[in-house]
Amino acid sequence: MNRDPLLTRTQLRWLEWLVLAAILLACVAWASLRGQPRAVNAMVQDLAGWVSAPSAREDIVIVAIDDASLQSVGRWPWRRAILAQLLRDIEAQKPAALGVDVLFSEPDRVYPQDDLLLADAIRNAGNVVLPVDWRMADVDIGAELPIANLRSAASELGHVNVSVDEDGVIRRYFAAQGEDTGPWPHFGIAMLCAAGRSHPLCRGVQAPRPGDAWVQQSPEVFNFARGAEPYRLYSAETVLTGRVPSNAFTGKYVLLGATASGLGDYFASPARPSSRHIAGVELIAHALDSQLSGRHVTPASAATDAVVNVGIILLALAAIAVLGPMAGLAMQLALAVGALLLSFALRNWAGVQLAPAAALMGLVVIYPIWSWRRLSAAASFLQQEMVTLREALENTGAPQRNAALVDDFLDRRIKAVETATSTLRQMHGFVRDTLRQIPSPTFAIDPQGMVSLHNQAADQYMQTLGIPPQGLIPIRTVLQGLRIKSTGQELWFATPEQLGALPAESEVIDRQQRPWLLLAEAFRAPAPDGWLLMLVDMTELHKAMEQRDQALRFISHDFRSPQASIITLLEMYQEFPGQMTEADLHHKIGRLANQSLEMAESFVQLASAQSQSLQRRPVHLDILLQEAIDDCWAKATEKRLQVRYAPRRLEATDTEIITLGDRSLLHRCLVNLITNAIKYSPAGGLIEANVTAEHGYWVVHIQDHGYGMNEEQLTRLFQPFQRFHQNSQPHIAGIGLGLTFVQTVVQRHQGFVSVTSIEGEGSCFSVHLPMNGGDDSALPPAP
Structure with missing residues (x-):
């Protein structure tokens, strides 16, 4: 029977879907692992940060060296004696911690006594944090520390460096940065330490030993607080003149830093419009807020982003494959919204920042591409059908x-x-009219089980049963008593359910004990609206099978025939020396010996595998497998098959895949398996081979996509002289000892062979060989 064209179109649609899915998933995975497209990711992440922005803590206060302070006190830099007075005024209100975001990397050479005054003010406060900056000169990267007397007077040191993204916006900082022997905590974390709170990164003011590398650890995302100026800010000038409330700093975390125009370090941030940058001291305040509140936001790993984005695209691909156009479009929009909501939710509730841009871009392109392909395929199909119909009409x-x-x-x-x-x-x-010319009895059955159409051969068959071939005849009357030959089970044809349960092919015996092959095919409308039943006479086929059995018995006899012929030739030569020349004798004996040798070669291989002592040496199984594939290249090429070695994770990790064994026997074992796969695969197919590790064994997998086997065949798989598919694939030669040889070799190496197979889809042979070279005490029991 010809295949239904709809099946071909369905297969083509799924093939296009698989190609689109593979390309899109690969692109999305690559983009996710590379953090692309960065601009879209940044936009989504900034939006998520704006939506989930928390309220600012009231216990964080900024004392700003602003424009008003410069006008009142004088231009920067101020004398350190003034800064010492500013610290004393703040400390008088007993803050929880005091952070001074001002670098003191060089001593005051004009007023050296000012350094002593500032050091005394820092020491008396007892909870002052000073900044650590970084310097870069050519390839020299290091920490810029405060001068020694100020550093020794401080409670903690913390770095004030931030990570600037490609668009120039500040979004992240590192919880620790510095020499690999002891990186400095971020300034916000150092404020916690100075306030007496415990933190794993607290380290005081002791400088680390010189290290081999500059490290940046534990990236965190700024969780910017809500509002244009979220934290209470006092001008340094008002503090020095005593115009602040008496409890403005009591029990609070006070940050002193520059905000004056052209003086402080300003950065672009997603929490501010482009016209309003944020001062470095305020960045510290936002980081300190996150540390105090425990609202940490960390970027998701590239692998997590890839899994989430690929999962969204998989759902989108499934939607366009099974849903209609409008439902598919609605699903794409729902997934896009869902990706955004997931990003917002994970940032707000789990403190994880996703990068969903790859999935969003995939959703943008997937529906137009698939719709174009389906519209193009539909138009092409309709045009082709109209052309085909015109051609058919020309002939009819x-x-x-x-x-x-x-x-x-x-x-x-x-x-x-x-x-x-x-x-x-x-x-x-x-x-x-055509149906009447089919030589086998053929019946067209309507949904009620009546014979609506039959051919001349069916007439003759019904006459042999004594059934008149006129009028509507129930099919159950014609085929009553039909039973399956192998099981004796009687088939029933009374109801549509019984007709629908008929096997597509079954060898049966009728009431006259005649063998038939029953072929049953349903007419699909979308539901079965009739059946076509055909009876193919199996009498001649059974005769052919008997002839085959006779031929097999003859072949088994023929194993002894060459040797008997050689003996006969020798006896004739001795009894009648003049009737045969020595050259003729040698020629005939050589021909017979070669026949015998060819038949016995498989027996010799099996006997060698069973009896010869193993020459155990370290064997690289992956290299041995590739050599076996190379040895089978000619046979595979002759059949237009591709034998592909597909390395897995073991090869990617440079794992040495070594076992102790006899290299020649193991090589022959793998060659036999690959040769079997070539034999039992249709031309133009693919055979895959690889090596994995399982529970103390190296496992060599050889997967074909050939004819496969059923459960009954699998039970006889490794028995000698067992051959399969000899009916469906009679061109496949052999005497059934190849797999027996494989099992013998593997078992002698303390391994085992497992097989999975599906009829019509192929088989996978898995050879399990011990990693430890065959020490049974260290291996799990073989199944």
């Missing part, structure tokens, strides 16, 4: 519609339906 003489070139697309479809209806009426008579 059915009426045709003209002027197709001036009709629009819908008119052409309508006229194609009209012509198809006319053609069907004509083809009904043609099929009826």
Whole structure:
């Protein structure tokens, strides 16, 4: 029977879907692992940060060296004696911790006594944090520390460096940065330490030993607080003049830093519009807020981003594959919104920042591409069907519609339906006449189980049963008593359910004990609306099978025949020396010996595997497998098969795949398996081989996509002289000892062979060899 064209179109649609899925998933995975597209990710992440922005803590206060302070006190830099007074005024209100975001990397050479005053003020406060900056000169990267007397007076040191993204915006900082022997905590974390809170990164003011590398650890995302100026800010000038409330700093975390124009370090941030940058001291305040509140936001790993984005695209691909156009579009929009909501939710509730841009871009392109492909395929199919229909009508003489070139697309479809209806009426008579010429009894059955159409051979068959072939005849009357030959189970034809349960092919015996092959095929409308039953006479086939059995018995006898012939030749030569020359004798004996040797070679291989002592040496299984593939290249090429070695994770990690064993026997074992796969695979297919590790064993997998085996065949797989597919694939040669050899070799190496197979889809042979070279005490029991 010919295949239904709809199946071919379905397969083509799924093939296109698989190609689109593979390309899109690969692109999304690559983009996710590379953090691309960065601009879209940054936009989504900034939006998520804005939506989930927390309220600012009230216990964080900024004392700003602003423009008003410079006008009042004088231009920067101020004398350190003034800064010492500023610290004393703040400390008088007993803050929890005091952070001074001002670098003191060089001593005051004009007023050296000011350094002593500032050091005393820092020491008396007892909870002051000073900044650590970094310097870069050529390839020299290091920490810029405060001068020694100020550093020794401080409580903690913390770095104030931030990570600037490609667009120049500040979004992240590192919890620790510095020499690999002891990186400095971020300034915000150092403030916690100075306030007496415990933290794993607290380290005081002791400088680390010189290290081999500059490290940046534990990246965190700024969780910017809500509001244009979220934290209470006092001008340094108002503190020095005593114009702040008496409890403005009590029990609070006070940050002193520059905000004056052209003085402080300003950065672009997603929490501010482009016209309003954020001062470095305020960045510290936001980081300190996150540390105090425990609202940490960390970027998701590249692998997590890839898994989430690929999962979203998989859902989108499934939606366009199974849903209609409108439902598919709605699903794409829902997934896009879901990706955004997931990003917002994970940042707000789990403190994880996703990068969903790859999935969003995939959702943007997937629906237009797939819709274009489906529309193109539909238009191409309709055009092809109309051309095919015209060609068919030219041969049938059915009426045709003209002027197709001036009709629009819908008119052409309508006229194609009209012509198809006319053609069907004509083809009904043609099929009826053709059916009568089929040499096997054939019955067309309607949904009620009545014979609506049958051929001449069916008439003759019913006459042999004594059934008149006229009128509507129930099929159960014709085929009553039909039973399956192998099991004796009787088949029933009384109801549509029983007809629908008939196997597509089954060898049966009728009431006259005649063997038949029953073929059953349902007419699909979308539901079965009838069946076509055909009885193929198996009498001649059984005769052929008997002849085959006789041939097999003859072949088994032929194993001894060459040796008997050689003995006969020698006896004749001795008894009648003049009737045969020595050259003729040698020629005939050589020919017979080669025949015998060829038949016995498989036996010799098996006997060698069973009896010869193993020459155990370290064997690289992956290299041995590739050599076996190379040795089978000619056979595979002859059959237009591709044998592919597909390295897995073991090769990627440079794992040495070594076992102790006899290299020659193991090589022959793998060659036998690959040769078997070549034998039992249709031309143009693919055979895959690889090595994995399982529970103390190296496992060599050889997967074909050939004919496969059923459960009953699997039970006889490794028995000697067992051959499969000899009926369906008679061209496959052999005597059934190859797999017996494989099992013998593997078992002698303290391994085992497992097989999975599905009929019509292929088989996978897995050779398990011990990693430890065959020490049974260290291995799990073989199944």
